Amino acid sequence: FNPQSNLRQISTTKLMVASSTASSSATASDEGEWSPTSWQSKVVSQAPNYEDEDELNDAIEKLGKFSPLVFAGEVRILHEQLARACSGQGFVLMGGDCAEAFGEFNVDHVRDSFRVILQMALVLTFGSAMPVIKIGRMAGQFAKPRSDPDEVRDGVALPSYRGDIINSEEFTPEARRHNPFNMVEAYHQSAQTLNILRAFSTGGYADISRLHAWNLDFVEQTDEGSRYRKFATKVDESLRFMKAIGVDTASPSFTKTDFFTAHECLLLPYEQALTRMDSTTGRWYDCSSHMLWVGERTRQMDGGHLEFTRGIGNPLGVKISDKCTPEELIEIIETMNPQNIPGRLSIVVRMGADKLRKNLPGLIRAVQREGKSVLWISDPVHGNTRKTENGYKTRDFEKIRAELRAFFDVHDDMGSHPGGVHLEMTGEDVTECIGGFSDVTEETLGNRYNTFCDPRLNGAQALELAFLIAERMRLRTGLPPIE
């Protein structure tokens, strides 16, 4: 069975549902014709192996008829904000689970992640006096690229778990089978998540006057919690002052917030089925999410993932490790953003502190030399994953902090804008990453190790990082440290 030929076949049959809403030709980049299905003629790494073609076609047909999860107008608002960030006027805060999961879905889980992101954004906005663009790794962050296609336990090999949108974690042949209907379930969960996020961001929860209520119960007890409380009291004071001089603190800019979603653009049949033509502009948008990124493992120049993403109107990210050369980066930029539109492309750097200090200056230099507009975002977690002796995948807070410090140092040296941070984190009190002010150690990792893939910062650790970043941003703008 060849998954490639399977997918190619779908392109000519049921997947046309996605494109049947408009018959005019797709937006083509300078590099030849693009369509929502043109990726199918490329090599697709990390692709699932669907065994039953009819089942796949059924799932795809269903998805093609579902309503868009996000709308082109919202995507364009994000794009405008990212364009401003490109010119130094903004900072991206992107965070959420490594992998969303069907079994872990509930309102509280979504609320808790949203809540910490609000707290972090407040610290960053007030701390750095810069607009913060909030993006959740949520409502679609299901598919996972894996290092090994199979997992072996006690001499038995089964396909690796690739995220709930593809298969299930339980170690049985049935659970590990790649099931196309998981895409339908992932869509429904994403719709619910988005509904919750929209309600929270516009329905009063994000009202800045509630800033004390965002402190999570378990964070409240920690050093970071008290630091946040002190900080929130200061913000409160400023709000009272603004109100006293006549600023309307009940206006939407105080009571509502923009909150966007993003996920890795990995599972192309899903993304294709949710790609629709925007009637007002005639452009194609992948309506599964506001922003999408291509991961380090799937960013091959001639591969399906870059082919698919280059044609959609959404803001894009590409993750890069130390393996990316300056020449390759310029090629990626020219493919993904041939018109050099600010805000279209973010480069998410994830290579560990030492490699970053060595490699990032050359990458920035190439971008500056070629006059390219990109937003530089630091993912300080993916280059710092290790396995402990007791078998847990973990990350050390110190290493994460060191990579962030290196990211800021290099941008200071190069005169470029450190444009954002991308984190795997949760609002919950998990024990998955070691250190920080939190007392998680190698020995206590097992207490609440709940992740389905990579280890996440817990709420207190995430907040601690936000304070660290805010300090660096303040330093850049000449503001004194936060008391």
Ligand SMILES: O=C[C@H](O)[C@H](O)COP(=O)(O)O
């Ligand atoms: O989230 C990132 C990747 O999916 C993950 O790091 C891969 O992990 P693995 O090396 O355990 O396959």
Ligand SMILES: C=C(OP(=O)(O)O)C(=O)O
């Ligand atoms: C797979 C991921 O990252 P990367 O592509 O950077 O390895 C991820 O963000 O979970």
Ligand SMILES: [Mn+2]
């Ligand atoms: Mn991950």
